[in-house]
Amino acid sequence: MSHPDPNGPRDRRPIKVGEVWENPVTGERAVVLERPWDNPASRATGELTALVGARVMGEHRHPALVEQFIVLEGELTVKRNEHTSILREGETAVIEPGVWHDWWNASERDARVRVEITPGERFVHMIETFYGLARLGHTDR
Numbered sequence: 001m002s003h004p005d006p007n008g009p010r011d012r013r014p015i016k017v018g019e020v021w022e023n024p025v026t027g028e029r030a031v032v033l034e035r036p037w038d039n040p041a042s043r044a045t046g047e048l049t050a051l052v053g054a055r056v057m058g059e060h061r062h063p064a065l066v067e068q069f070i071v072l073e074g075e076l077t078v079k080r081n082e083h084t085s086i087l088r089e090g091e092t093a094v095i096e097p098g099v100w101h102d103w104w105n106a107s108e109r110d111a112r113v114r115v116e117i118t119p120g121e122r123f124v125h126m127i128e129t130f131y132g133l134a135r136l137g138h139t140d141r
Helices: 121-135
Strands: 020-023 028-034 044-050 066-073 075-080 083-088 092-095 101-104 111-118
Touching: 020 121, 028 121, 044 121, 066 075, 066 083, 075 092, 075 111, 083 092
Parallel strands: none
Antiparallel strands: 020 028, 028 044, 044 111, 066 092, 066 111, 075 083, 075 101
16 A cells, blocks of 8 residues: 655545546545535535445435435445335435435446535535545555
8 A cells, every 4th residue: 555655645636527536445536516615605516426336425414415316327236224215217306404315326337427516615525535545556445
């Protein structure tokens, strides 16, 4: 396992619309569609491809943000406050602040999902960090 050079230059490039972020550990791939500092709602939007078997880190909650999942292709299983449902193409799930939730792709094909996070600034930096750590081999499922 290698670590970034602590004395090396910091990557201070700004996040760009169209960037592709991948997490090889969880099977997620996201394309940045909208940055939170570019709209008055501070919304971050991405198109997520959840490969077959992809799963977010596990049940969790966000104390102050709203997540919205809109399935564009395939299916996404979503658990909200102990209730599990399957979202199909065209269906939406909104996760309000403080709600325990989880999601995964239990289907036989990849799912393509539009994800909107409001407010999104801290969230995009968290995802950028998690995905980077996964790519460097510092995380597990």
